[in-house]
Amino acid sequence: MSENDIRTLMGTAAADAPAREFSTPVIASAAAVRTRRRRAWYGVGALGAAAAVTVVATVSLGLLGNEGTKAPVASAPTSSAPVIDPGGISLPSSLPLGELVGVVDGALPSGTTVAELPVDAAFTPDGAITLPLTSAGGSADLAITASAAGCTATSAALDQATLDAISSAVCTAAAAYPNQPGTVLPGSGSVDPAS
């Protein structure tokens, strides 16, 4: 079978075509539908892209948010000794450190303020904390305890009236929170950060 035979056979097969008309108006209409459909798909694509970006952003923010809340949670200690949250960055269930500083600052005489806090400033398990004070005359420490038994304030640089005002203000502020500073949270084995 030669190439010409193949040509002839193909021509014969194709010549046996059933009748079929291709109308230009029909083709034009189909082209218009195709164009509209393509544009609609572009629109759907754009909406899909926008939705995808929104979902990704939401998920990313959610993950970041979870990171923010997960990181500070103290894990259960292996020893029986309660763990103190030194940074005081957990959600407060007792008097927060920042509020304590504000309360103390409000009770201090003019010219004396709470100085920059050390990084490990936090209530001890028995509700005690030491704040640094600064004034024109120098620096000093202010020891505060806050517990169910009451509040105390002790400092060599302050008079008794000021210390009474501080302890009273601290007890008033602490009463607004369900737990005393330094309270061990049930089930956590950790000490409430109090701040």
Place this chain on the structure above:
Amino acid sequence: MTTNHDAEFTAWVERTAASLRGTAYLMCGDWHAADDVVQDTLVRVYERWHRIRPEAATSYARRVITTATIDRARRPWRREVSSDVLPERVAVSEGETPFDVVGALAQLPPRQRAVLVLRFFDDLDVNETARLLGITPGTVKSATSRGLESLRVLMRTPVHAGLSEETP
């Protein structure tokens, strides 16, 4: 599109539709599928009519048909499925060729089939076939050689030869 463009397009369709249908039929092996492919092709040509030269439109249309038929052959739901029922055979009259060239072409790989159709039905040369299919002239030559050999083997036995054995 303007009326003038529509008139040009209509004239081009009248000149080339039969040839394009033949190309599509030999590649698809089915007139209904071929007409669908040609219709889609004409729509695409119409969309680009203002951008393509009329003399290039036929080449573009052949390219669209070839791509479409090769794609159809690759789609799993378009492939042939086996059936328990044999299709009815067309009666062969005296002097008519008993060779089923369409059936034989259908058994070739899609690209090999396209090469044979473009070269021996559309009478394109090696370079034009290569350009249209996006392959090298060397590949066209080898595909032509292998395709013709396969076609000769497939058509060596006439399609109706087995019927006489089934007839009592």
